[in-house]
Amino acid sequence: MTTDLVSIELRKAGRSRIEEVDFNNLPFGKHFSDHMFVADFADGHWQNLQVVPFSDFTLSPALSSLHYGQSIFEGMKAYKNEEGEVLMFRPLENWKRMNESAKRMCMATIPEEIFMGGLEALLRVDADWVPNTPDSSLYIRPYMFGTDTFLGVAPSKTYRFCIFTCPVGAYYTKPPKLKVETDYIRSAPGGVGYAKCAGNYAGSMYPTLLAQQAGYDQLMWTDATEHKYIEESGTMNIMFVINGKLVTPATSDSILKGVTRDSIIQVVRSWGIDVEERKVSIQEVIAGIEDGSLTEAFGAGTAVVVSPYSLIGYEGKDYMLNEVPKESSLANRIFNFLNDLRTGRSEDSFGWMHKIV
The missing domain is CATH 3.30.470.10 (Aminotransferase class 4, branched-chain amino acid transferase, N-terminal domain)
Known part of the structure; x- marks a missing residue:
């Protein structure tokens, strides 16, 4: 340096x-x-x-x-x-x-x-x-x-x-409630969704306000073409635990490449847990909540670090996410690992920490 x-x-x-x-x-x-x-x-x-x-x-x-x-x-x-x-x-x-x-x-x-x-x-x-x-x-x-x-x-x-x-x-004092957005868009292929520019956030405020007026905390953005595939949330990337695997939407020119997201993927893979970066449809998520194959859903970002969701609202219906005991929650395990790493309580095996001298 x-x-x-x-x-x-x-x-x-x-x-x-x-x-x-x-x-x-x-x-x-x-x-x-x-x-x-x-x-x-x-x-x-x-x-x-x-x-x-x-x-x-x-x-x-x-x-x-x-x-x-x-x-x-x-x-x-x-x-x-x-x-x-x-x-x-x-x-x-x-x-x-x-x-x-x-x-x-x-x-x-x-x-x-x-x-x-x-x-x-x-x-x-x-x-x-x-x-x-x-x-x-x-x-x-x-x-x-x-x-x-x-x-x-x-x-x-x-x-x-x-x-x-x-x-x-x-950032959040309790698990946020998310509404799946199927009318407005945050970004589109060929646009600036992957850039951290001010306009991305300005354009998201009105649909987010509508969701908050309906009792939700944040939006779950879907793709601009079909409103079928999940992209990200307003303040975080999105992750799911499905059949014991960590599943997250693959990044693209319409999804921000989160540093916390990348860190979590590397950590979880080092634990021997399978990670899938791919398209994730809202129908897959709803079906997983209903049949129990989706056990966790959480956001990942600098501000929130790791933030489990309490429910997902889709087409007028709220789908409650089961409360996973902390001792068996992958989100909580990730949060504790990153927290201990960032505060020097555990070994920096990834070489990620930068000390101010």
């Missing part, structure tokens, strides 16, 4: 706000740490690399990304081990995926040394913000947007890259 090749200016906050936060009661995404990393792309290269106090940006009303949507982001987490050291989980995978999103959205890519150098510098100065209370972590939000001021559908020539962080607790 080449983070020592970049020079980053540090301007520390005059006063920390950390005493204002109750670390035993952390909502998701409400409290922000003292500092942020900022870099600008102009004249063909990245410049003005700084860690500065968390504060507002001053933006032009003609900012191109506000009009034409050149905005991408990532989601990551940092943890503390028993020695108080700060650990990150597979950060290079997020860097690679962010650059895949940037290429699809016709934006500047970010060199590894700038992404990792900014991340490490920020986490060093705000290390005290990484919580060590149960089910908590420091959520990390790298994002980038076009900064040209013009009206015209064309890629921006300048960009701002920023990383800020926030201490968080659990």
Whole structure:
């Protein structure tokens, strides 16, 4: 890793706000740490690399990304081990995926040394913000947007890259209820479903709101062509345990390639459990719930980690998922494994953890 090749200016906050936060009661995404990393792309290269106090940006009303949507982001987490050291989980995978999103959205890519150098510098100065209370972590939000001021559908020539962080607790406090979406779509073949761009999430909000008004927490998106095959949920990839196998929709250009998803697949295979990455029809899922061959359904993602579902609503009927005892639940076994790995309580046999020094 080449983070020592970049020079980053540090301007520390005059006063920390950390005493204002109750670390035993952390909502998701409400409290922000003292500092942020900022870099600008102009004249063909990245410049003005700084860690500065968390504060507002001053933006032009003609900012191109506000009009034409050149905005991408990532989601990551940092943890503390028993020695108080700060650990990150597979950060290079997020860097690679962010650059895949940037290429699809016709934006500047970010060199590894700038992404990792900014991340490490920020986490060093705000290390005290990484919580060590149960089910908590420091959520990390790298994002980038076009900064040209013009009206015209064309890629921006300048960009701002920023990383800020926030201490968080659990994303869901209880197993979510999912509604299978068969009218609206999240993405389509040839589109930007695999990119982590802002517009994907904006387009999902209205159908999600309709589902929430009907008593559900999230949507289970289906394919854009037939509404027959399951793709993903609003905040997570989707996994099932069917006949003792872990089954998950294969990724494509309409499904986000989740880092947590990939990690779970590798872990479960290392345990000798069969994994199938393939098309999964909603009819297969409903039939599996009814005949008992589907024993678990859960989401996987950075924010939720592993989140079992309580029910799946489809065509006006709710299908309850059996509560599997924790001691025999694959979802719970995965969650405990990843939690112990990320907090340094178990050996890092996969080489996934990155220590901030």
